[in-house]
Amino acid sequence: MLSAISSFRRLVSEYPSHPRTDAALYALAKTLARMGKETSVDYFDQLTNTFPKSPLIPDTYLALGEWYFDKSQVNKSIESYKRVLDFKDHPAYPYAVYKLGWAYFNAASMNEKTMQENYNKAIAAFKLVIKLSDAAGNVQRNFDLKDEAIHDLIMVWAETEDINAAWRYFKTIGAQDSFYKMLDRLGRIYQDQGKNPQAVYVFQRLLRESAVGEKNPEIHAKLI
Numbered sequence: 001m002l003s004a005i006s007s008f009r010r011l012v013s014e015y016p017s018h019p020r021t022d023a024a025l026y027a028l029a030k031t032l033a034r035m036g037k038e039t040s041v042d043y044f045d046q047l048t049n050t051f052p053k054s055p056l057i058p059d060t061y062l063a064l065g066e067w068y069f070d071k072s073q074v075n076k077s078i079e080s081y082k083r084v085l086d087f088k089d090h091p092a093y094p095y096a097v098y099k100l101g102w103a104y105f106n107a108a109s110m111n112e113k114t115m116q117e118n119y120n121k122a123i124a125a126f127k128l129v130i131k132l133s134d135a136a137g138n139v140q141r142n143f144d145l146k147d148e149a150i151h152d153l154i155m156v157w158a159e160t161e162d163i164n165a166a167w168r169y170f171k172t173i174g175a176q177d178s179f180y181k182m183l184d185r186l187g188r189i190y191q192d193q194g195k196n197p198q199a200v201y202v203f204q205r206l207l208r209e210s211a212v213g214e215k216n217p218e219i220h221a222k223l224i
Contacts, residue, residue: 005031012043022047022054029060033067041067058087062096069103078103094132094145101125101149105156119160126153130173150178158185163205180210184219191222 008028012021025047032040044064048057065080081103084096105122109115126149133146150173157166163183170179183206190199203219210216 001031001035005035012046016050022051022056025051026056026060026063030063033063058084058090058092058096062092062099065096065099065103069099069106074103074107078107094129097125097132098129098145098149101129101152105152116160119156122156123153123160126150126156127169150175154178154182154185158182158189161186163202176209180206180213183209184215187219187222 005028008024008031011018011024012028015021018024025043029040029043029047032043041064044060044067047054047060051057054060061080061083065077065084068074068077068080078100081096081100084090084092085100087093101122101124104118104125107118109118129149130146130153133149153166153169157163163186166182167179170176170182183202187199187202187206190196190202200223203223206213207216207219207223213219
């Protein structure tokens with residue numbers, strides 16, 4: 001990897017006008033990022049500033065978003081992922097939307113209102129991923145991303161405690177089982193927090209909604 005970095009650096013410095021210099025900058029930045037080097041950001045920025053028409057621009061912003069997200073710089077990751085959304089026809093678009101949802105879910109919140117707004121943005125992003133996956137057909141990559149988005153919706157809705165909104169949505173996409181999983185997760189959250197009346201309510205609704213669920217014996221035991 002060090003040899004690759006040396007070769008890419010030589011190419012971008014000695015041949016700044018070469019038709020593949022943008023690709024070399026991208027490869028250099030990605031390799032540095034894999035090694036955890038902060039200088040990767042400089043080369044990503046050089047690519048976007050020097051070659052604004054490059055077909056690698058969406059991939060570059062996605063890579064920047066991943067870098068900032070992994071470094072817990074969530075606000076910067078949000079801005080980078082949002083830049084990918086300008087390229088709706090690019091293959092990276094659905095994944096960028098998905099990661100944007102995760103970034104909003106993990107964004108720092110100054111107060112309860114801001115936290116709810118971020119959760120709502122995360123929910124909207126995951127819903128869009130599901131919509132995009134359905135529109136693209138049952139391609140394996142889209143199908144996997146859809147499953148991940150549904151799984152993450154379960155998590156976010158459990159945190160927001162918006163049971164009725166979750167039920168309406170999961171029912172419209174034919175994913176009632178996901179709603180039951182959300183109830184199970186929410187009940188466990190309440191249980192861990194010592195909110196026993198709320199846990200009882202949620203578990204009882206789960207038993208009513210899913211009368212033959214495979215986890216029902218465990219849920220009955222929790223209620224007892």
